[in-house]
Amino acid sequence: MVDWGDQCNTFSFQGARMTPLAPPQVTDHGGGVWSIKVPIPDNPLGHTLVHLLDTGRGPVLIDTGWDDPQSWDTLVAGLAALGIAAADVHGVVITHHHPDHHGLSGRVREVSGAWIAMHAADTEVVVRTRSREPGVWFDYMSEKLATAGAPEEHIAPLRAARASGRMRTLPGLRAAVPDREIVPGELLPLAGRALRAIWTPGHTPGHVCLHLEEAHPGNLPGNGRLFSGDHLLPGISPHIGLYEDPEDERVTDPLGDYLDSLERVGRLRPAEVLPAHQHPFTDAPARVRELLTHHEERLAGLWELLAEPLTPWGLAERMEWNRPWGQIPYGSRHIAVSEAEAHLRWLVKQGRAEAVPDTDPVTYRAV
Numbered sequence: 605m606v607d608w609g610d611q612c613n614t615f616s617f618q619g620a621r622m623t624p625l626a627p628p629q630v631t632d633h634g635g636g637v638w639s640i641k642v643p644i645p646d647n648p649l650g651h652t653l654v655h656l657l658d659t660g661r662g663p664v665l666i667d668t669g670w671d672d673p674q675s676w677d678t679l680v681a682g683l684a685a686l687g688i689a690a691a692d693v694h695g696v697v698i699t700h701h702h703p704d705h706h707g708l709s710g711r712v713r714e715v716s717g718a719w720i721a722m723h724a725a726d727t728e729v730v731v732r733t734r735s736r737e738p739g740v741w742f743d744y745m746s747e748k749l750a751t752a753g754a755p756e757e758h759i760a761p762l763r764a765a766r767a768s769g770r771m772r773t774l775p776g777l778r779a780a781v782p783d784r785e786i787v788p789g790e791l792l793p794l795a796g797r798a799l800r801a802i803w804t805p806g807h808t809p810g811h812v813c814l815h816l817e818e819a820h821p822g823n824l825p826g827n828g829r830l831f832s833g834d835h836l837l838p839g840i841s842p843h844i845g846l847y848e849d850p851e852d853e854r855v856t857d858p859l860g861d862y863l864d865s866l867e868r869v870g871r872l873r874p875a876e877v878l879p880a881h882q883h884p885f886t887d888a889p890a891r892v893r894e895l896l897t898h899h900e901e902r903l904a905g906l907w908e909l910l911a912e913p914l915t916p917w918g919l920a921e922r923m924e925w926n927r928p929w930g931q932i933p934y935g936s937r938h939i940a941v942s943e944a945e946a947h948l949r950w951l952v953k954q955g956r957a958e959a960v961p962d963t964d965p966v967t968y969r970a971v
């Protein structure tokens with residue numbers, strides 16, 4: 605099982621090398637649904653599958669891809685291969701706010717006037733990120749890492765970036781603010797289509813899957829098709845970390861949210877899943893069971909590691925990733941520590957771990 609937390613390095617996209625634009629990879633999934641492979645620069649995931657849904661009022665995109673010239677050119681070329689101009693796009697439905705999904709939404713809206721829809725919890729993240737001076741994020745990250753037990757040599761580059769102003773190059777700082785809200789459980793108002801929003805928090809607080817409640821065009825058994833974003837992927841366990849307002853004292857439980865959301869999606873029993881990465885697949889309940897088992901095994905392993913009191917950083921160092929800790933890129937270590945904290949919160953909430961009194965930084969032990 606590969607954990608996405610070891611693959612998504614948000615610090616690796618700057619200075620991406622441009623390569624000649626290849627012919628667009630467009631797949632017809634039948635029933636007025638297509639996908640376009642939009643590249644993510646310098647990232648092992650390779651691409652985002654941007655889905656296009658034909659509606660009675662024009663084409664609607666589900667996600668848009670990373671904000672990069674080559675990604676934009678690929679998206680435009682993919683649309684053109686279907687006889688569609690970017691200016692023809694009627695609307696954009698975003699599964700979650702991450703830049704490989706929401707990055708090009710603003711540009712699509714600029715050329716087409718399309719509306720952009722997102723769950724309110726992720727819109728809040730977008731607005732918060734845009735409205736605050738970028739240095740706030742660096743201060744918050746520095747403080748969080750210090751509290752998690754990160755060594756000073758790891759925190760120092762963040763302080764240096766904050767002092768130099770380099771934080772303005774980080775992705776997502778000027779993401780488009782959506783103008784429509786995706787309401788969980790409701791059908792989206794798309795002419796001639798039955799697309800229902802399923803709230804699936806965990807990977808982000810406002811992640812949604814989109815259930816196309818229409819017969820499968822290939823007559824596969826099951827209940828329609830599911831655009832699963834990053835929530836349910838065929839060979840990757842998505843990163844489950846912390847998305848918190850530095851000024852908000854609420855304690856979230858993203859892993860608990862994710863596990864609950866997985867079971868909810870499994871009960872839908874869609875005939876086919878159309879994810880945002882990798883490839884379409886069937887038997888969603890079986891994939892849900894695999895992911896639930898994966899997390900049960902991982903939590904059991906972390907509980908055993910906590911026989912020795914550890915900080916979140918110390919736990920992340922000992923967790924199993926798809927490469928040794930020393931080979932994990934700098935930015936990905938932030939994501940790994942965030943995932944360790946999410947798992948720790950779940951163990952504490954379940955009464956299987958506790959904070960050790962009077963430790964600074966705080967260490968945790970198994971109960």
